[in-house]
Amino acid sequence: MAAIELKNIVKKYGDGFPAVNDVSLDIADGEFMILVGPSGCGKSTLLRMIVGLEDITSGDMLIGGKRVNELAPRDRNLSMVFQNYALYPHLTVFENIAFPLRLNKDGLSEADLTKKVNTAADMLELGEHLQRKPANLSGGQRQRVAMGRAIVREADAFLFDEPLSNLDAKLRGQMRTEISRMQRRLGTTTVYVTHDQTEAMTLGDRVAVMKKGVLQQCASPRELYEQPVNLFVAGFIGSPPMNFLPARVEGGRLRLPFGEVEVSGPAGEKISQRDLVIVGIRPEYFKDATLEEVPGGVPFKAVVDVTEWLGNDLYAYIPYETDPTVQAKLDELDRELDGEGMKPQLVVNLNARSRVREGEEAELVFDPALMHVFDPESGECLTRNEEAAAEIARLSEEDRTRALERAKRRESEESVA
Secondary structure, eight states: OOOEEEEEEEEEOTTOOEEEEEEEEEEOTTOEEEEEOSTTSSHHHHHHHHHTSSOOSEEEEEETTEEOTTOOGGGTTEEEEOTTOOOOTTSOHHHHHHHHHHHHOOSOOHHHHHHHHHHHHHHTTOGGGTTSOGGGSOHHHHHHHHHHHHHHTTOSEEEEESTTTTSOHHHHHHHHHHHHHHHHHHTOEEEEEESOHHHHHHHOSEEEEEETTEEEEEEOHHHHHHSOSBHHHHHHSSSSOOEEEEEEEETTEEEETTEEEEOOSTTHHHHHTOSEEEEEEOGGGEEETTTOOOTTOEEEEEEOOEEEEOSSEEEEEEEOOOOHHHHHHHHHHHHHTTOOOOOOEEEEEEETTOOOOTTSEEEEEEOGGGOEEEOTTTOBBTTOOHHHHHHHHHHHHHHHHHHHHHHHHHHHHHHHO
8 A cells, every 4th residue: 555645747738738737636545535527627637647657747746655757557556447447358257357466477376366366356246257258247247357456466556547437327336335345445545536426425535626637626525515615616516516596795695586695704704895706505405494494594485497206305496597797607617517508597405295396386495504605706615614624624534544444453353264
């Protein structure tokens, strides 16, 4: 295992375009780091620079405290799992997993090689498939084989490049669990690239959100969700995404399309200095006022356009008139998030017992303490609480440390047994 340090990493191609622009990251020993962002944000390029498949234009890459900028991929002792599995079709599962061990020729006996392959296969539930060829395996099984090949190398770090994008939704969920379990059990430093923010939120100890080659924020999933630094991070993290509403600042109050909210607290001064802001409210923060009480909540009524009942949730879609001054910024954000541009509408996630129906007026309420306020020009989150963010970071690191300790204890107990 090893820590990975990225210091002011830049990647420019022939036309001078910075695919990765001044990215600095410290990935702790044993940490599960996610690189996430929309298509073309530079996350895969950054991963390929870590493994050595892309040259670094400027900056320093350190693995285990050693500068590796000029080292070839084979000399960095990293294992990479690709999106397309990269298996050898003419080899059995056993030989695919054993391939890096045979390639290294480090004096490993056949018995030791077999033991390593069997151990990895058992961990990934591939024991009964060792004599099969990749063509006879499912997509999930092929991905397990690719992971097994990474495990046997005993590398300093695992690198995953969108490994689940070729799988269906159900299988992706199962494989997320497999990857998380494997990483905790082995305690190996892991860097994982994905465009799927659900994968990012469920797998990562920390998540690095990128946009156009620039690192926007690196934090635990909880901090990204509750204390985003800017409009882009707030819009990218969360499903359904955060609602963004224009708000006029008038006499210490915010005038939203559905009502007014008083501006108070430490962020009040920042907000009061502006005429127009963007308010972000997550769908689940809205409640059906006929079912739930929200102390200090802001009630409002609105006509529902469409509803979707999913058994455990009810989604309601409510169109509204936006401010033309803000709409251009929101359209730009939608394009950055790979959106397709839709009419302004509020998405609310209500209790499944709600009787809110399309075409009817709904009585809703939300807690203004949970909303975020953004500067429409810079995108800065004006309501971010640095103390709360630091506390979330501290607790997240404690959780990661305890999880690694539990995994080591289980491994020790299993080896004794």
